[in-house]
Amino acid sequence: MSTGLECRHLAYRYPNADHTPLNGFLLQKIDRVFPAGQVVLISGISGAGKSTLLHLLAGLRRPTQGEILAASQPVSRWVAAHRDRWRRRVGIIFQQDHLVSGLSVLENVILPLIPRSGEPGEWRSKGMDILTRLNAHQLAGQAVTALSGGQRQRVAAARALVDAPDYIMADEPTAHQDPGNARLVGRLLRQAADRGAVVVVAAHDRHVEEWIAVDQHLKLDNGTLQPVP
Amino acid sequence: MTRHPLLLAVFATDLLTLLLLAGAAAVAFRVVLHWDPKDTGAHQLRLQAHSETAVLAGAWAFGLHLFATMTLIYAITNILPDMVPGAMCGTGVLQAMRSGGPRMLIFRLVGLAILWVWWRMEKVNRELPEAPLAAVNARLVLLALPVLVLAQHAAWQAALAMEFQQPVDCCAVIYDRFSSLEDARQTMGVNNPLWITAFSFATIGLLIAAIMTWKTCAHRNRAVLLAVLAMVWLPLSAIALVRVLAAYHYGVLHHHCPWCLFLPEHRLLGFPIWSAWMLVALEAAAALALSLFAGDPLSPLDRMAGRQAAGAARNTVLAALLFILMTVGPALWWRLQFGVWMTG
Numbered sequence: 196m197s198t199g200l201e202c203r204h205l206a207y208r209y210p211n212a213d214h215t216p217l218n219g220f221l222l223q224k225i226d227r228v229f230p231a232g233q234v235v236l237i238s239g240i241s242g243a244g245k246s247t248l249l250h251l252l253a254g255l256r257r258p259t260q261g262e263i264l265a266a267s268q269p270v271s272r273w274v275a276a277h278r279d280r281w282r283r284r285v286g287i288i289f290q291q292d293h294l295v296s297g298l299s300v301l302e303n304v305i306l307p308l309i310p311r312s313g314e315p316g317e318w319r320s321k322g323m324d325i326l327t328r329l330n331a332h333q334l335a336g337q338a339v340t341a342l343s344g345g346q347r348q349r350v351a352a353a354r355a356l357v358d359a360p361d362y363i364m365a366d367e368p369t370a371h372q373d374p375g376n377a378r379l380v381g382r383l384l385r386q387a388a389d390r391g392a393v394v395v396v397a398a399h400d401r402h403v404e405e406w407i408a409v410d411q412h413l414k415l416d417n418g419t420l421q422p423v424p
Numbered sequence: 425m426t427r428h429p430l431l432l433a434v435f436a437t438d439l440l441t442l443l444l445l446a447g448a449a450a451v452a453f454r455v456v457l458h459w460d461p462k463d464t465g466a467h468q469l470r471l472q473a474h475s476e477t478a479v480l481a482g483a484w485a486f487g488l489h490l491f492a493t494m495t496l497i498y499a500i501t502n503i504l505p506d507m508v509p510g511a512m513c514g515t516g517v518l519q520a521m522r523s524g525g526p527r528m529l530i531f532r533l534v535g536l537a538i539l540w541v542w543w544r545m546e547k548v549n550r551e552l553p554e555a556p557l558a559a560v561n562a563r564l565v566l567l568a569l570p571v572l573v574l575a576q577h578a579a580w581q582a583a584l585a586m587e588f589q590q591p592v593d594c595c596a597v598i599y600d601r602f603s604s605l606e607d608a609r610q611t612m613g614v615n616n617p618l619w620i621t622a623f624s625f626a627t628i629g630l631l632i633a634a635i636m637t638w639k640t641c642a643h644r645n646r647a648v649l650l651a652v653l654a655m656v657w658l659p660l661s662a663i664a665l666v667r668v669l670a671a672y673h674y675g676v677l678h679h680h681c682p683w684c685l686f687l688p689e690h691r692l693l694g695f696p697i698w699s700a701w702m703l704v705a706l707e708a709a710a711a712l713a714l715s716l717f718a719g720d721p722l723s724p725l726d727r728m729a730g731r732q733a734a735g736a737a738r739n740t741v742l743a744a745l746l747f748i749l750m751t752v753g754p755a756l757w758w759r760l761q762f763g764v765w766m767t768g
Contacts (some may be wrong), residue, residue: 257469260465268553270553272551273554274553
């Protein structure tokens, strides 16, 4: 059970980006709490910085200024070894799925379980369970190279959710899904929030709210987050 | 100057060590000036990221310096004696190196001690997410850099001073130190049996202090006591070894040479014996530094530093026991075998 993520004066600037708007700052002065038990949707045009914000929240990038607190701990400022350990509590659905092509679907899904405790039998059972909930159990033995874009995305979602993480960052999780499968993904994200996880979804598709029951909708514009009424 | 591949390897490694340490020191300098863990501004966050990279550079520099030092000692004891006319062990080689040789060794060992303490402290630092010892460790890196520069300078002077046409008087250096048998039985005017007695008491004291520090997770006063006793034990053990106990390895009396122990005919025992001796010095210093820089009692920093210092104290015990096993052990074996001590 997490107690939320908090951004304090968060700013991010890509190196050598001086000539872009906002003096190279993609995100600036973000002060926002992402509470546990809620699904927060972040929308914005392409290039607004949604993925970068998710990567910052997930501990994949270091902020240029400010900090991110998880359960009141400044995780974004922790030394790498500790931040990496904390990241085991984060599940990420990447925009590009980043599946390992040499492994089968089930092997990809159970990858995050391997550094944790448990037995291979338990991993397999957890992996099959999450694949079943995402209507992808029939793909378990297949090579990921043989999958369609939508199937790959559901496998990536299964991998992010398989260990019931406390923090879930989903980047365009329904972009390649038909409405039925998009609802399945949305339902799983909602269930994760209901058990106490922080769920942050980035999407530019305005249909997302039809498939995922969100608690807050924020718009990322000009490097800042504004609530959408 | 020789161009032996082993020496060239040492110099190349030294150069790489200096480059890495200079890089780490540049960041350390900024850390000392500007480190503010409460600040979340761009400068501090960049400094935090750079300091993590600097720690990696420092760790590599430490490893390379240790490797180069061991390689250099091997070269001095087992390679260069064949090239320096009249040299039979490291004593002759150091004689050929003139004043640069001993200075080089002293600076190297001091540099090693600083980096060793830094490495121990850095282990504590990395155990805690906020890296609370970053500023202290940066000062240690800044301290190590000039010492290693001096070590390199002395190494070059030593290498340049070596002349392979000029013979040295290896054993004369040892035997010229005493003019009579009575002199040979004394060290600094004190009879050798007294040194052995002092060494025995110092060893018992050191072991008790180290075990107490180990078992109490490095209580500050005990760590200070351990460091003080280690400072007493180190010269006493060196004197006891060179003046008395080495005879049981050499099989002859009054050959007061610390370097012959590194020779193959004495099973290269100088390496483990002097390594254990050095380890006592390094770990006792580390235990002291860790106990001094630990935070408030019962804080996470205090707990981690205590655990690390306890590990250092445990290693001190093991190193001291290894030293005793390899120095006193042969003497006891001789006594059991022949019924007498080697005295004369």
